[in-house]
Amino acid sequence: QKEVEQDPGPLSVPEGAIVSLNCTYSNSAFQYFMWYRQYSRKGPELLMYTYSSGNKEDGRFTAQVDKSSKYISLFIRDSQPSDSATYLCAMSARSNAGNMLTFGGGTRLMVKP
Amino acid sequence: GAGVSQSPSNKVTEKGKDVELRCDPISGHTALYWYRQRLGQGLEFLIYFQGNSAPDKSGLPSDRFSAERTGESVSTLTIQRTQQEDSAVYLCASSGSGRSPLHFGNGTRLTVT
Numbered sequence: 434q435k436e437v438e439q440d441p442g443p444l445s446v447p448e449g450a451i452v453s454l455n456c457t458y459s460n461s462a463f464q465y466f467m468w469y470r471q472y473s474r475k476g477p478e479l480l481m482y483t484y485s486s487g488n489k490e491d492g493r494f495t496a497q498v499d500k501s502s503k504y505i506s507l508f509i510r511d512s513q514p515s516d517s518a519t520y521l522c523a524m525s526a527r528s529n530a531g532n533m534l535t536f537g538g539g540t541r542l543m544v545k546p
Numbered sequence: 547g548a549g550v551s552q553s554p555s556n557k558v559t560e561k562g563k564d565v566e567l568r569c570d571p572i573s574g575h576t577a578l579y580w581y582r583q584r585l586g587q588g589l590e591f592l593i594y595f596q597g598n599s600a601p602d603k604s605g606l607p608s609d610r611f612s613a614e615r616t617g618e619s620v621s622t623l624t625i626q627r628t629q630q631e632d633s634a635v636y637l638c639a640s641s642g643s644g645r646s647p648l649h650f651g652n653g654t655r656l657t658v659t
Contacts, residue, residue, distance in 0.1 A: 476650035
């Protein structure tokens, strides 16, 4: 079993929909949680960075962390066709050297006009 | 400002040949990471450099893989005697000190024929 699980999708939604992307993990030592967006043939781009449990909002994006359930979510409001990409969750533990990340496999999102 | 730069962007090589991939991190970033991304999968950690400390090589899949970094600048990832299973996108990331987020380049797409 992988340390970080993520539904690969694809997830197809109409423009304007609210999108929910999720990851589960097994390592209770993870404390730092990130969401990256990756367009085709590009490197991952950081969207959200949160520490421990709770919510963080940035524009149309909201990240939630529930450490008791080992479950993290990314919500995208008013989704746009330009949001079509692969979304990767990533996390690290305080004991990790530097900020070495463990990634989920990514969820491919398609927002249709 | 300039982001993380990787070269070449694409590399096709014959099985058994050696290849060298280059990464130019963001100026001033002390940490540098190499990850591998197989088709449709998440990122797999390979190696981590922090300043002048000994690198963390725990993710290298075999002794055919090696990497070097000169101080806090350019890094090269070398794969000797390439195999078809080495075909993947090799991503480099850099970050500042502590828990600073990782910034990724666009990767080198390696195809071993």
